[in-house]
Amino acid sequence: MKSRWTEHGASEAVDRWGGQFGEAVALRLYSARLIGADPTLVLHGGGNVSLKDKLRTRLGDDADVIYVKGSGADLATLRPQGLPAVDLAYLRRLRCLDSLTDEEMINELRTHLFDASAPTPSIETLLHAFLPQRFIDHSHADAVLAVTSQPDGEVVAREAMGDKVAIVNYVRPGLDLAKAVVDCYEGDPNIEGIVLLHHGLITFGDDAKAAYERHIALVDACERYIEKKSRGRSLTPLFHSKEEPPTLAAGIAPVLRGLVAAQTGDEDRPYLRSVLEWRATEEVLAFVGSSEARKLAAAGPLTGDHLIHTKARPLFIENPQWSDEEGRRRRLEHAVDGYRHEYKAYVSEHGGPADQVDPSPQVILLPGVGLFCWGKTKRDARVTADIAEHTLNTQARAQAIGRYTGLPPDHLYDMEYRALQRMKLGSAGERPLERQVVVISGGAGAIGAAVAETCAAAGAHVAVTDLDEQRLSRVVQRVEQRWGAGTVLGVTTDVTSEESVTAGFDKIVRFFGGIDVVVPNAGIAHVAAIENMDVDDFRRVMEVNATGYLLFMREGIRVLKRQGLGGHIIINASKNVFGPGKDFGAYSASKAAGHQLGKVAAIELAPYGIRVNMINADAVFGDQETPSGLWATVGPERAKSRDLSEDQLPEYYRTRSLLKTRVYGHHVGNAVVFFAGNATPTTGATLPIDGGVVEAFPR
Numbered sequence: 183m184k185s186r187w188t189e190h191g192a193s194e195a196v197d198r199w200g201g202q203f204g205e206a207v208a209l210r211l212y213s214a215r216l217i218g219a220d221p222t223l224v225l226h227g228g229g230n231v232s233l234k235d236k237l238r239t240r241l242g243d244d245a246d247v248i249y250v251k252g253s254g255a256d257l258a259t260l261r262p263q264g265l266p267a268v269d270l271a272y273l274r275r276l277r278c279l280d281s282l283t284d285e286e287m288i289n290e291l292r293t294h295l296f297d298a299s300a301p302t303p304s305i306e307t308l309l310h311a312f313l314p315q316r317f318i319d320h321s322h323a324d325a326v327l328a329v330t331s332q333p334d335g336e337v338v339a340r341e342a343m344g345d346k347v348a349i350v351n352y353v354r355p356g357l358d359l360a361k362a363v364v365d366c367y368e369g370d371p372n373i374e375g376i377v378l379l380h381h382g383l384i385t386f387g388d389d390a391k392a393a394y395e396r397h398i399a400l401v402d403a404c405e406r407y408i409e410k411k412s413r414g415r416s417l418t419p420l421f422h423s424k425e426e427p428p429t430l431a432a433g434i435a436p437v438l439r440g441l442v443a444a445q446t447g448d449e450d451r452p453y454l455r456s457v458l459e460w461r462a463t464e465e466v467l468a469f470v471g472s473s474e475a476r477k478l479a480a481a482g483p484l485t486g487d488h489l490i491h492t493k494a495r496p497l498f499i500e501n502p503q504w505s506d507e508e509g510r511r512r513r514l515e516h517a518v519d520g521y522r523h524e525y526k527a528y529v530s531e532h533g534g535p536a537d538q539v540d541p542s543p544q545v546i547l548l549p550g551v552g553l554f555c556w557g558k559t560k561r562d563a564r565v566t567a568d569i570a571e572h573t574l575n576t577q578a579r580a581q582a583i584g585r586y587t588g589l590p591p592d593h594l595y596d597m598e599y600r601a602l603q604r605m606k607l608g609s610a611g612e613r614p615l616e617r618q619v620v621v622i623s624g625g626a627g628a629i630g631a632a633v634a635e636t637c638a639a640a641g642a643h644v645a646v647t648d649l650d651e652q653r654l655s656r657v658v659q660r661v662e663q664r665w666g667a668g669t670v671l672g673v674t675t676d677v678t679s680e681e682s683v684t685a686g687f688d689k690i691v692r693f694f695g696g697i698d699v700v701v702p703n704a705g706i707a708h709v710a711a712i713e714n715m716d717v718d719d720f721r722r723v724m725e726v727n728a729t730g731y732l733l734f735m736r737e738g739i740r741v742l743k744r745q746g747l748g749g750h751i752i753i754n755a756s757k758n759v760f761g762p763g764k765d766f767g768a769y770s771a772s773k774a775a776g777h778q779l780g781k782v783a784a785i786e787l788a789p790y791g792i793r794v795n796m797i798n799a800d801a802v803f804g805d806q807e808t809p810s811g812l813w814a815t816v817g818p819e820r821a822k823s824r825d826l827s828e829d830q831l832p833e834y835y836r837t838r839s840l841l842k843t844r845v846y847g848h849h850v851g852n853a854v855v856f857f858a859g860n861a862t863p864t865t866g867a868t869l870p871i872d873g874g875v876v877e878a879f880p881r
C-alpha cells in the first residue's frame with residue numbers, strides 16, 4: 183500500500199475549505215478522504231478520524247474542541263458538516279467514570295456539541311479525545327485484520343508491524359476501549375500507532391500528513407508480511423459444479439428469497455421481503471468451493487462493526503448437489519430453517535427478544551454459485567455484499583498465514599444488538615411497495631415508463647423490459663437519477679420469444695433475487711376494418727399483445743411460485759375490451775385475449791396467493807419525454823376514422839369522458855400501486871381508468 187498524499191491534492195483541499203473552516207480542518211478532510219477512498223482500509227461508513235483545534239464561540243472565547251467524524255458520515259465523501267465539534271476539555275474529564283452506557287454516552291456527546299443540529303459524533307469519539315495528538319486516523323484495514331485474526335494475534339501483529347505500535351486486546355468501542363487505548367499510549371508515548379485486535383488500527387501525529395502516512399506505512403507492513411508468509415498458499419478446491427454459476431443462481435435466488443422472507447402475521451402484508459445482491463467473482467467462487475469454507479464461515483466475523491449488516495455468521499450450504507427442483511427446495515428449506523432455529527436460540531440465550539428479531543441469514547454461501555446477500559433495498563444488499571466479500575478475502579489471507587480466528591464469541595451478541603451500531607442503518611418509514619420488485623414489459627413506452635416511475639416512487643425496485651434498447655436506457659437513467667442506483671434494472675426483451683422472456687426473467691432474479699408484481703404491458707396496434715384486415719398485420723398484433731402477455735405471465739408465474747410469497751399480476755388491458763371502436767379489430771381482439779387470460783389466471787393462481795387484476799385504461803398519449811409509440815403509429819388513422827385531425831385526438835378522448843379528464847400513464851401506475859399494495863382483497867377484477875366512458879361500463 184502506498185501513500186496517496188500529494189502536495190497538489192493537499193493544497194487543493196486548503197483552497198476549497200481552508201478559507202471558511204481553517205487549514206487544519208481542510209487537511210483533516212483531505213486525508214480522511216484518502217483513507218475513505220480505499221475499500222481495503224474502510225467500507226461504507228467504517229473507520230473514523232479526528233482533529234483537535236480551537237473554536238471561537240459567540241462570546242469571543244477560544245474553546246478547545248475535537249472535530250470527529252459524525253455517525254453515518256462516510257470518510258470517502260466527508261465534508262465539514264460531517265465533522266461535528268465537541269467540547270474537548272469536558273470529554274477528557276469523562277475518563278474518571280467507571281462506566282457509561284451507549285445511551286449515556288450519546289447524551290454526553292450531544293449535549294457538548296457546538297452546533298445543536300450537528301450529527302451525533304462517532305461511538306469512538308472518547309478514544310480520539312483521550313489521546314493527546316492533534317490528528318488521529320482510525321481504520322479497519324483488511325491487512326491489519328488478517329494479521330491480527332490469529333490464535334496468537336498479538337505475536338503476529340508485533341512480527342508484522344514491529345515495536346512502533348502498541349497492541350490492545352479486543353474491547354467493545356466506548357469508554358472502556360478509550361481508557362484501554364490511552365492507558366496503553368501513556369505506557370509508551372513513543373509509539374506511532376495502536377493495533378486493536380479484531381478491530382483495526384489507530385495512528386496519530388501532530389499534522390495530518392504524519393498521522394496518515396504512519397497509517398499507510400503500518401498497513402503496508404502488514405501487506406508485505408502476508409505476502410511473505412503466505413507464499414502463494416491458497417484455499418483447497420473441493421467443489422466442482424457441472425452447471426454455470428449464473429444458471430444455478432437464477433434457479434436458486436427466488437427459492438431463497440421466499441425462504442428468507444420474514445412473516446409479519448399481517449394478513450394484508452404477510453411477508454417482509456428482501457432484495458438480493460449476488461456475487462460470484464473468481465475469489466468468491468474459490469472461497470465457497472474450498473474445503474476450508476465451512477470452517478471459516480463458522481469461525482466468526484472479522485470485527486464487531488460488520489455484525490449489524492452480516493449477522494455473526496453466514497449460512498453455508500454444503501455440497502448443493504440436488505437431483506431436481508423439489509430436492510433443491512427441500513435442501514435449501516432445511517438449511518434456512520436450521521439457521522433460523524439456531525439464531526433464535528442464540529438470541530434467547532442472551533436474554534434477547536427472540537420473537538422480535540428476523541432470524542433469517544443475511545449472507546448465504548453456496549459452493550459453485552457464490553455469495554447471496556439480502557437487504558431491505560438493493561443498496562443495503564450491496565453494502566452487506568461488500569462487507570461479506572472483504573470478509574471472505576481477508577479470512578482466506580488470514581488462513582494462508584496461519585489459522586483464521588474470528589472475533590471471540592462472547593463479544594458477538596453484544597455488538598450485534600448495540601443501539602449505536604443499529605443507528606448506523608437508519609430506519610425510514612416504509613412506502614407501500616418497499617421491498618417489492620415490479621416487472622413491467624413495454625417499460626420504455628408511455629404507460630410502461632410511467633408505471634415504472636410511479637412504482638419506484640412507491641418504494642418498489644423495478645425491472646423494465648422492452649425491445650427498444652435506446653428508449654429503455656433513457657427510462658432506466660431517469661428512475662436511477664431520481665431513486666438511486668440499484669432501484670431499477672433495464673432488460674432488453676422480445677416478448678414474442680420464449681427464450682428471450684425466460685432469459686429476461688433469469689437476469690431479473692439474479693439482480694433482485696425474485697419478483698413480486700408482474701405487469702404485462704408491451705403492446706402494438708394496427709388500424710384496419712375487419713373486411714380489409716391483412717392477416718399478417720392481425721397475426722403481428724396478436725403475437726405481441728396476446729402471445730406476448732401469455733409468455734410474460736407464464737414466466738412470471740413460474741418465478742412467483744418458486745418463491746412462494748404470493749404476488750400480483752396486473753394486466754394492462756384496455757378500455758377497448760368493454761368498449762370497442764371501429765377499425766380497431768386486431769387491437770381489441772388481442773386486448774380481450776389478454777384480459778381473458780387474466781381472468782383464467784386469477785382462478786388458477788388464487789390457491790398460491792397470487793392475485794390477478796386488469797386495468798382498462800383509455801388512450802394515453804404520453805408526454806414529450808416519453809411519447810406514446812403506439813399512438814405515433816396509429817394516431818393518424820385513428821384520427822381519420824373519427825373525422826378528426828391528429829392533434830385533436832387527446833381533446834376528443836378527454837371530452838368524451840364523463841369526468842372530462844385526460845388519462846396519463848401515472849394513473850395506470852397508481853392503479854398498479856393500489857393493487858400491489860393489497861389494499862383490498864381483490865382478484866379477477868377490472869379497474870377502468872378512463873374518466874368514465876359509459877359504453878365501457880362493465881356489464
Ligand SMILES: [Zn+2]
Pocket residue numbers: 229306320321322381382487
Ligand atoms: Zn473502529
